[in-house]
Amino acid sequence: MPVTITATTADPTDKVVLYSRWGRMPLRRMGDGTCQGRFYTPLMGGMKHLAVNALSRGTLFDDAAPYDSKAWGLPYVVAMMEPMATN
Numbered sequence: 001m002p003v004t005i006t007a008t009t010a011d012p013t014d015k016v017v018l019y020s021r022w023g024r025m026p027l028r029r030m031g032d033g034t035c036q037g038r039f040y041t042p043l044m045g046g047m048k049h050l051a052v053n054a055l056s057r058g059t060l061f062d063d064a065a066p067y068d069s070k071a072w073g074l075p076y077v078v079a080m081m082e083p084m085a086t087n
Contacts, residue, residue, distance in 0.1 A: 001040065001041045001078075002038055002039070002040055002041075003038065003039055003040070003041060004036060004037070004038045005018055005027065005036065005037045005038070005039070005050075005052060006030075006034050006035070006036050007027060007034065007035045007036075007052050007054065008033055008034050008035075009033070009035070009054045010033075011056065011057075012029070012033070013056070013057040014054045014055065014056055014057065015054070015055045015057065015060055016035040016052065016053070016054045016055075017052070017053050017055070018037045018039065018050060018051075018052055019050060019051040019052070019053065020039065020050040020051075021042075021048075022039075025037055025039070027052070041076075041078045042078055044078070045077075045078045045079055045080035046077070046078060047075060047076075047077055048075070048076050048077070048078055049073060049074065049075045049076070050073075050074050050076070051071055051072065051073045051074065052071065052072050052074070053069060053070070053071040053072075054069065054070045054071075055068070055069045056068035056069070
């Protein structure tokens with residue numbers, strides 16, 4: 001099942017990244033102050049988690065800049081679907 005993640009940051013130069021068990025993916029700037037990414041839920045049901053991290057440009061590209069990062073951990077549940085009945 002596809003899931004879309006949307007994050008809003010005040011600074012348009014922030015780099016926003018989605019972290020999950022299958023790796024990390026930069027979110028795409030949408031031009032309205034938001035960043036979006038899309039992923040597919042795992043096939044196996046149960047409790048899962050992901051994180052979104054907004055890092056300042058200075059944190060990534062300037063050794064003299066202070067570290068500036070905001071992260072959110074998000075738990076979610078993948079429910080197993082019942083098989084469809086066939087007649």
